[in-house]
Amino acid sequence: MRVFLGMILGALLLIAGVYAYDSQSTSTVANGQSASNSRTIVNWDVAATDWNALKQQAHSDWIRLSSK
Template structure:
């Protein structure tokens, strides 16, 4: 159980660290193509869209299971 909690905590810390790193970097979209060396690691808009799609599908599946 401790290993499982440690893996989850490690994943959350990794995601948080990448988010903090990316929030301090200059966006290539905001500053044009000259900001090549300051690109972010994650496209957070796409990640948010995928997360919302995953939540919606999980909710639909849960509704189907709960209605039986």
Template sequence: MQVILGMILGAVLLVAGVYVFDSQSTSTVANGQNAATNRTLVNWDVASADWHALTVRAHADWIRLSSR
């Protein structure tokens, strides 16, 4: 149980760390060519859309499985 909890905590800390790093980076759109070296690691809009699609699908599958 401790191993699973450690893996979950590690994943949460990794995502939080990347988010903090990206929030401090400049945007290539905002600063043009000079910001190309400071690009963000994750496209958070795409990650948000993928997460939403995953949760919608999981909810639909849960409803389908629980209705049997």
């Protein structure tokens, strides 16, 4: 049980670290070609869209399963 908790905690810390690093670096969209040396690691807009689609699908599946 401790191993799985450690894996989950490690994954959350990794995501938080990448988000913190990306939020401090400049974006090529915001600053044009001059920001090409410090591009972000993750496209957070795409990640947010995928996350929202996953949440909607899980919610609709839950409603479908709980109505039976």
